[in-house]
Amino acid sequence: DGGITQSPKYLFRKEGQNVTLSCEQNLNHDAMYWYRQDPGQGLRLIYYSQIVNDFQKGDIAEGYSVSREKKESFPLTVTSAQKNPTAFYLCASSDSGTDSNQPQHFGDGTRLSIL
Amino acid sequence: DQQVKQNSPSLSVQEGRISILNCDYTNSMFDYFLWYKKYPAEGPTFLISISSIKDKNEDGRFTVFLNKSAKHLSLHIVPSQPGDSAVYFCAATLYMGRRALTFGSGTRLQVQP
Numbered sequence: 286d287g288g289i290t291q292s293p294k295y296l297f298r299k300e301g302q303n304v305t306l307s308c309e310q311n312l313n314h315d316a317m318y319w320y321r322q323d324p325g326q327g328l329r330l331i332y333y334s335q336i337v338n339d340f341q342k343g344d345i346a347e348g349y350s351v352s353r354e355k356k357e358s359f360p361l362t363v364t365s366a367q368k369n370p371t372a373f374y375l376c377a378s379s380d381s382g383t384d385s386n387q388p389q390h391f392g393d394g395t396r397l398s399i400l
Numbered sequence: 401d402q403q404v405k406q407n408s409p410s411l412s413v414q415e416g417r418i419s420i421l422n423c424d425y426t427n428s429m430f431d432y433f434l435w436y437k438k439y440p441a442e443g444p445t446f447l448i449s450i451s452s453i454k455d456k457n458e459d460g461r462f463t464v465f466l467n468k469s470a471k472h473l474s475l476h477i478v479p480s481q482p483g484d485s486a487v488y489f490c491a492a493t494l495y496m497g498r499r500a501l502t503f504g505s506g507t508r509l510q511v512q513p
Contacts, residue, residue: 318501327489328444343500
């Protein structure tokens with residue numbers, strides 16, 4: 286069954302600690318994205334990657350880092366520099382990073398909380 | 401600067417009736433619009449989309465209408481079913497070196513049996 290897997294579903298971070306959220310897809314999609322959702326708000330783009338070994342900052346990249354060493358994987362690290370990391374994080378992928386008619390498909394998200 | 405707005409945070413309709421969810425946008429460069437449905441603790445699921453060169457797209461019980469002059473789109477669900485109860489996000493996209501989505505804040509639809 287093709288899809289996007291995010292893990293863990295729930296994650297707790299201590300102050301000053303870096304944490305990494307996993308995102309794996311077996312859809313053979315070229316493009317992958319990370320979004321953040323806060324209560325009562327829409328999703329905001331953190332980072333995106335259109336091909337392997339390439340990624341670009343989104344609208345709210347400060348305090349986050351990513352890597353794209355494999356097509357299937359796009360992990361997101363929330364660093365200690367991110368002052369308000371508590372949120373619901375969603376990973377998405379699409380067949381193309383440029384075509385308009387390729388909808389993005391989402392994982393089930395990771396909820397990150399600060400201890 | 402919120403480029404995609406869903407001004408109704410919630411909507412309640414009776415089963416079998418029509419649900420109309422609205423969305424407004426400000427950026428005339430958007431060339432594709434999408435609707436996503438989201439259940440609690442799950443990721444959004446793609447529902448239906450429309451290109452900016454069209455004014456209507458239909459898929460079963462779901463129809464999206466686009467009024468470019470008013471920068472407005474709407475999602476019609478007919479007939480509404482209790483399983484349609486979820487949060488619906490309107491999203492728009494344009495290509496500027498990337499094709500990420502700009503989302504509205506969502507509308508929570510409750511379909512009453």
